[in-house]
Amino acid sequence: MASISNNEVEHVAQLARLDLTEPEKTLFGEQLNQILTFVEQLQEVSTEGIPLTASVAEQKSVLREDLPHDGLSQEQALRNAPEANEGFFVVPKIIGK
Amino acid sequence: MALFKLTLQELQDKFTSGEITAGEIARAYLLRISQVEPKIKAYISLTPREELLAHAQEIDDGLKAWRKTEPLMAMPLGIKDNICTKGMRTTCGSRMLEHFVPPYDATVMTKFNAQKPLILGKTNLDEFAMGSSTEHSAFGPSRNPWNQQHIPGGSSGGSAAAVAADQCVAALGSDTGGSIRQPAACCGVVGFKPTYGRVSRYGLVAFASSLDQIGPITKTVTDAAIMFNALVGYDPLDSTSAKRDFPDYTKSAKKKDIKKLVVGVPQEYFTEGLDPEVAEKIQDAIQVLEGMGGKIQEVTLPSTERAIATYYLIATAEASSNLARYDGVKYGFRAKESKELAEMYHSSRSQGFGPEVKRRIMLGTYALSAGYYDAYYAKAQAVRTMIQRDFDAVFQEVDLLVSPVMPSPAFRLGERLEDPLQMYLSDIYTIPASLAGLPAISLPCGLSAKGLPIGLQLMGRPFEENIVLRAAYAYEQATNWRSKRPTIRS
Numbered sequence: 001m002a003s004i005s006n007n008e009v010e011h012v013a014q015l016a017r018l019d020l021t022e023p024e025k026t027l028f029g030e031q032l033n034q035i036l037t038f039v040e041q042l043q044e045v046s047t048e049g050i051p052l053t054a055s056v057a058e059q060k061s062v063l064r065e066d067l068p069h070d071g072l073s074q075e076q077a078l079r080n081a082p083e084a085n086e087g088f089f090v091v092p093k094i095i096g097k
Numbered sequence: 098m099a100l101f102k103l104t105l106q107e108l109q110d111k112f113t114s115g116e117i118t119a120g121e122i123a124r125a126y127l128l129r130i131s132q133v134e135p136k137i138k139a140y141i142s143l144t145p146r147e148e149l150l151a152h153a154q155e156i157d158d159g160l161k162a163w164r165k166t167e168p169l170m171a172m173p174l175g176i177k178d179n180i181c182t183k184g185m186r187t188t189c190g191s192r193m194l195e196h197f198v199p200p201y202d203a204t205v206m207t208k209f210n211a212q213k214p215l216i217l218g219k220t221n222l223d224e225f226a227m228g229s230s231t232e233h234s235a236f237g238p239s240r241n242p243w244n245q246q247h248i249p250g251g252s253s254g255g256s257a258a259a260v261a262a263d264q265c266v267a268a269l270g271s272d273t274g275g276s277i278r279q280p281a282a283c284c285g286v287v288g289f290k291p292t293y294g295r296v297s298r299y300g301l302v303a304f305a306s307s308l309d310q311i312g313p314i315t316k317t318v319t320d321a322a323i324m325f326n327a328l329v330g331y332d333p334l335d336s337t338s339a340k341r342d343f344p345d346y347t348k349s350a351k352k353k354d355i356k357k358l359v360v361g362v363p364q365e366y367f368t369e370g371l372d373p374e375v376a377e378k379i380q381d382a383i384q385v386l387e388g389m390g391g392k393i394q395e396v397t398l399p400s401t402e403r404a405i406a407t408y409y410l411i412a413t414a415e416a417s418s419n420l421a422r423y424d425g426v427k428y429g430f431r432a433k434e435s436k437e438l439a440e441m442y443h444s445s446r447s448q449g450f451g452p453e454v455k456r457r458i459m460l461g462t463y464a465l466s467a468g469y470y471d472a473y474y475a476k477a478q479a480v481r482t483m484i485q486r487d488f489d490a491v492f493q494e495v496d497l498l499v500s501p502v503m504p505s506p507a508f509r510l511g512e513r514l515e516d517p518l519q520m521y522l523s524d525i526y527t528i529p530a531s532l533a534g535l536p537a538i539s540l541p542c543g544l545s546a547k548g549l550p551i552g553l554q555l556m557g558r559p560f561e562e563n564i565v566l567r568a569a570y571a572y573e574q575a576t577n578w579r580s581k582r583p584t585i586r587s
Contacts, residue, residue: 004463016417016462017424017439018455019447028459034518035460039406039473047479054478055307056293056485056534056559057337064333076200082431089426094438 004032100125101263102582105172105320108266112171119160119171123153123215126173130217130264133585138239139249139259141178141188143218156213167212168323174209175265177256178219179226180311181300182206185216189302190224190234190252193423193430193449203300204332205269205311212327217265221255224451225420226276226304228252229523232514233453240510241283242583243549247507250280256314257284261583267315267324271301273308274408275502275527278539281314282502282552285541285581287569288314289321292559293534294339296325297332305415306337308408308531317579318540318570322346325562341560349563350570356390358568361495365401366526372505378543378551379501382572386499389571394495398487401529403480408528409521410464410477416454417461423449456517485533492558497568501526502552506545526554536562538569541578550581 004012009029013020020028071077074087083090100108100122111117127146134140144152156171176182179189181199183206188194202210209216223233231254232238239254241247242262249258253270257280260268270277272290281288289312296311303309313324325346332338362383367376387393425431425445432444450458464473491498503523513520530537535556542553553572557565573579 012459012463015466016458017442017446019443028456031456031517032460038518039410042403042406042476042480045403045480047476050479050482052475052478053481053485055337058294058339062336072200079200080197080428082425091426092435092437092441
């Protein structure tokens with residue numbers, strides 16, 4: 001039985017930049033334990049010497065000519081921004097007190 | 098016969114011959130959608146009526162001058178709402194992208210639009226395509242046209258329901274672990290996932306990049322071939338796009354036999370957990386395939402039982418990375434009243450994502466985190482290789498594999514919502530082809546005693562979509578399941 005502690009749930013949520021409510025922490029903790037217990041079966045599989053598959057794509061490394069071409073205009077790029085001002089994305093201050 | 102009942106091929110014939118106009122097609126579908134959509138809820142956004150009619154008018158006006166038509170010209174299509182459509186909002190079924198209007202088209206849309214189809218709207222899906230039922234859509238679930246108490250499948254449930262309910266003649270879906278094939282099976286229509294790399298993913302909102310693939314959901318196999326013809330091809334904008342030639346796939350859907358094809362029956366797909374009713378229909382289908390000249394051969398894919406665990410580690414790991422971009426800065430939802438940047442990231446993501454997306458981000462983050470990476474993510478990548486090797490080995494002996502699409506007919510809405518693992522387990526038959534990047538099709542092969550559709554899956558070698566389509570077409574012609582249509586009760 002996999003066991004992910006409350007602290008670990010909080011740690012993973014922090015890594016994922018998620019704030020969880022107390023009920024969410026409990027629920028996700030239980031569900032993640034259940035899912036991790038299920039996926040633990042992979043430990044039974046002997047994979048010694050087996051290469052890892054990250055992608056089944058045929059082409060591994062793709063380079064293109066480094067030529068200038070048109071992209072989005074500034075106005076288009078900013079149109080979906082939650083907040084923009086004078087051609088910039090606006091965010092809350094980065095450095096805390 | 099009402100226009101909306103026609104297949105893509107039939108509608109195309111009538112349009113090309115001048116029997117009907119784009120305007121008539123648009124009006125017929127607008128009417129159909131207004132009647133059926135309140136019950137089925139297949140769409141998240143609809144193209145505004147005036148805009149659609151103006152577009153149809155433009156096609157009709159242009160036609161008089163050009164006298165030349167493209168295969169998809171004036172064809173009324175639904176597009177899964179995780180495919181970017183320039184100027185038309187693309188929500189991914191998420192609050193996070195509720196107001197996102199893409200400034201560019203996905204490559205598949207650029208290809209489609211060159212043929213001047215009628216894009217009717219954007220179809221519903223589980224949030225960020227994560228789910229098997231559309232119940233994880235932030236905009237509420239779609240309904241199965243055969244029985245509105247049941248799920249339409251997912252994640253492309255809106256597309257499958259729209260095609261089954263005649264709310265579009267064909268649709269686009271995306272498939273990461275079965276998201277085209279499973280809803281097609283639930284709704285009694287055809288769903289086709291091409292080989293990984295065949296269709297550009299540029300502009301498909303990323304869920305798990307090594308698995309995601311766009312494909313058609315249609316009423317017939319021929320229609321799937323027509324749609325696939327319009328989608329296929331190398332795209333420099335997608336680095337995983339395959340540089341390969343491709344045939345005219347409608348020519349694959351011509352022969353009514355499968356002589357000289359060897360059809361493998363993987364024994365691991367017929368074990369406990371498979372609903373007896375589904376098993377019986379698949380056995381019937383295997384007999385039909387044999388009757389058409391296919392050589393049936395039992396084969397073994399020993400790593401099948403590891404596929405779900407492998408998939409849910411790889412897909413969630415990739416998702417946790419892909420979805421890191423939603424930070425409330427450049428687009429998407431931003432939580433109000435955040436005082437500093439980190440708080441804004443946290444609040445925006447916590448309020449913008451729904452529970453299933455959070456759960457998968459958490460699982461993927463855990464699988465990639467220090468101390469667990471080798472045990473979970475790297476292990477899953479190694480088992481993925483084993484699954485792929487299983488397929489490589491059997492495809493030395495057989496041309497095709499036949500199996501169920503899902504272990505049971507569509508379950509009831511709400512039935513598995515509280516139990517994510519149970520929901521994941523229903524993907525057992527579709528996940529292996531996703532992990533190996535194989536082409537696979539789902540097509541109707543019968544109805545359950547309760548009148549719900551059952552799907553047959555055919556899987557082929559990479560880039561041999563033509564063989565998959567050939568066998569699917571022959572099976573479809575030898576049976577009459579495609580003529581069974583749902584009656585939508587009010």
